[in-house]
Amino acid sequence: xxxxxxxxxxxxxxxxxxxxxxxxxxxxxxxxxxxxxxxxxxxxxxxxxxxxxxxxxxxxxxxxxxxxxxxxxxxxxxxxxxxxxxxxxxxxxxxxxxxxxxxxxxxxxxxxxxxxxxxxxxxxxxxxxxxxxxxxxxxxxxxxxx
Amino acid sequence: xxxxxxxxxxxxxxxxxxxxxxxxxxxxxxxxxxxxxxxxxxxxxxxxxxxxxxxxxxxxxxxxxxxxxxxxxxxxxxxxxxxxxxxxxxxxxxxxxxxxxxxxxxxxxxxxxxxxxxxxxxxxxxxxxxxxxxxxxxxxxxxxxxxxxxxxxxxxxxxxxxxxxxxxxxxxxxxxxxxxxxxxxxxxxxxxxxxxxxxxxxxxxxxxxxxxxxxxxxxxxxxxxxxxxxxxxxxxxxxxxxxxxxx
Numbered sequence: 001x002x003x004x005x006x007x008x009x010x011x012x013x014x015x016x017x018x019x020x021x022x023x024x025x026x027x028x029x030x031x032x033x034x035x036x037x038x039x040x041x042x043x044x045x046x047x048x049x050x051x052x053x054x055x056x057x058x059x060x061x062x063x064x065x066x067x068x069x070x071x072x073x074x075x076x077x078x079x080x081x082x083x084x085x086x087x088x089x090x091x092x093x094x095x096x097x098x099x100x101x102x103x104x105x106x107x108x109x110x111x112x113x114x115x116x117x118x119x120x121x122x123x124x125x126x127x128x129x130x131x132x133x134x135x136x137x138x139x140x141x142x143x144x145x146x
Numbered sequence: 147x148x149x150x151x152x153x154x155x156x157x158x159x160x161x162x163x164x165x166x167x168x169x170x171x172x173x174x175x176x177x178x179x180x181x182x183x184x185x186x187x188x189x190x191x192x193x194x195x196x197x198x199x200x201x202x203x204x205x206x207x208x209x210x211x212x213x214x215x216x217x218x219x220x221x222x223x224x225x226x227x228x229x230x231x232x233x234x235x236x237x238x239x240x241x242x243x244x245x246x247x248x249x250x251x252x253x254x255x256x257x258x259x260x261x262x263x264x265x266x267x268x269x270x271x272x273x274x275x276x277x278x279x280x281x282x283x284x285x286x287x288x289x290x291x292x293x294x295x296x297x298x299x300x301x302x303x304x305x306x307x308x309x310x311x312x313x314x315x316x317x318x319x320x321x322x323x324x325x326x327x328x329x330x331x332x333x334x335x336x337x338x339x340x341x342x343x344x345x346x347x348x349x350x351x352x353x354x355x356x357x358x359x360x361x362x363x364x365x366x367x368x369x370x371x372x373x374x375x376x377x378x379x380x381x382x383x384x385x386x387x388x389x390x391x392x393x
Contacts, residue, residue: 073284075191076276076335085315123285123320125313 040109045090098126197279199359205392206353209251217345223314233304256302256327260385264294290322
């Protein structure tokens, strides 16, 4: 302080540079923080809520889908709660009509953020099919056997 | 005397009534059992109480008609091309008797064998037979080795060589996997007929009958009981679910 008091001009410039430096540092740091932690902005799916608690689905959807796929392929169980087809029906983006066509689409946005490679869409449709009303009557007998 | 006759008659009546009741009780569970065997709750898996099969009457199959193939392509999202690298789940064949020159037309696809050689040779368990007899490829486990294609005596399987786009939501398909006729499993699980059978009926040929081989009342069981039908390559004893008549 004694030196600054003796050199008032230098002290003034020092203070200005110090302020500018601090501002720049804060600005850079905050930019980096935003780029690092911002969660992907996901479009809200159809309906009010997901088929289960969202935190549970976020953590466990790979296991749920894997379990469901084995039951569907091997046992012919086609329940809709954890069905990939139903995920697509609710979460297809409004711009692309798909869950995985652009980087903003539901599945891709999050998986890109998490750095987890997705290969579901090599085979599965990313867009919902023609909506078949649930009220469609199912034949009473299988395969027209009578 | 008359009293004893009356009492005997009453006894007889009671006996018949009781007999009728017992017969009713015995019959009713049987009928109920049929009902259970016919339909399945969504959360209930397939069971070996059913076995899906198909009977193809080659005398009704018209030469030049391709409607079953087209319907299959549309239902399952196939391109319809017939090159060596294109998927064909059902093909129309013309079979000619070289001695007489008689030509027959018939559709050929996965025969959904009781003892499928494709399942025997699969190294990953991807090639699989469901409990209800439908033979499928689980693409999640298929590594694309194509042993099953070599093992199949009916040339029923195809390999997907190039990336695909715009698949059907009900029929996932992709590069690097083997695939074949599934009896339109997505429809059968809903209680509908395979697309080829529906198309053949719509055309009025009615050459294909699909149904449950284990249900003695089903149209296919009755047809099989009353007509002569054969397995293709019966010498291999594969127990095919698809049978042909008229060849």
